[in-house]
Amino acid sequence: MAKVTKLKRPELNRAEEGYLWSIFKGSLVTLGHALRSVRGKSRGAESLNSSGLGITMQYPEQKWDDHLPEYYRGAPALVTDEQDRERCVSCQLCEFICPPKAIKITPGDIPEDDPWAKVEKRPEEFEIDMIRCIYCGLCEEVCPEQAIYLRKDYAITGTSREEMVHNKKKLYEIGGKRVGLVNKWNDLK
Numbered sequence: 001m002a003k004v005t006k007l008k009r010p011e012l013n014r015a016e017e018g019y020l021w022s023i024f025k026g027s028l029v030t031l032g033h034a035l036r037s038v039r040g041k042s043r044g045a046e047s048l049n050s051s052g053l054g055i056t057m058q059y060p061e062q063k064w065d066d067h068l069p070e071y072y073r074g075a076p077a078l079v080t081d082e083q084d085r086e087r088c089v090s091c092q093l094c095e096f097i098c099p100p101k102a103i104k105i106t107p108g109d110i111p112e113d114d115p116w117a118k119v120e121k122r123p124e125e126f127e128i129d130m131i132r133c134i135y136c137g138l139c140e141e142v143c144p145e146q147a148i149y150l151r152k153d154y155a156i157t158g159t160s161r162e163e164m165v166h167n168k169k170k171l172y173e174i175g176g177k178r179v180g181l182v183n184k185w186n187d188l189k
Contacts, residue, residue, distance in 0.1 A: 073135045077171050079175040080175075089145050104126075126168040130156050146178070149175065
């Protein structure tokens with residue numbers, strides 16, 4: 001059987017028994033941070049381009065664009081190739097792998113008279129619910145045609161739920177065009 005060791009609580013002195021001394025010490029720390037912040041000497045203020053009042057960035061005027069890390073994953077978008085063809089072939093791998101089920105694809109056939117009928121199908125409808133999307137990047141990783149990319153876009157706003165569901169037209173609009181063979185690990189990303 002394991003040996004049980006009883007620990008004795010340390011005895012508190014008179015000042016420690018009262019909570020007023022702890023509140024006073026905490027207030028001094030807070031006041032010190034506030035004064036350093038007003039003088040513009042707070043940690044990180046220079047590197048974040050802050051307004052001088054601490055390290056808080058004033059969002060609409062100042063943005064994180066210059067400070068985003070290389071590995072940042074933002075909003076997903078669809079891309080076209082250099083001849084404005086849809087890269088997506090409706091394989092639905094991104095829909096199946098999406099953890100929150102934010103992607104919905106309805107495959108459609110390509111007419112045979114289409115000059116770019118190199119594949120058997122393309123998306124008739126492609127929707128991404130940006131409210132549900134967790135920006136995990138699995139859709140980008142699983143796409144065999146390199147049709148979906150995560151952009152460095154973090155300011156996605158809308159006034160209704162319907163605005164936050166991006167359809168195929170909106171996804172191609174924000175995704176743009178990718179020229180040539182773009183491997184996901186090269187610098188064009």
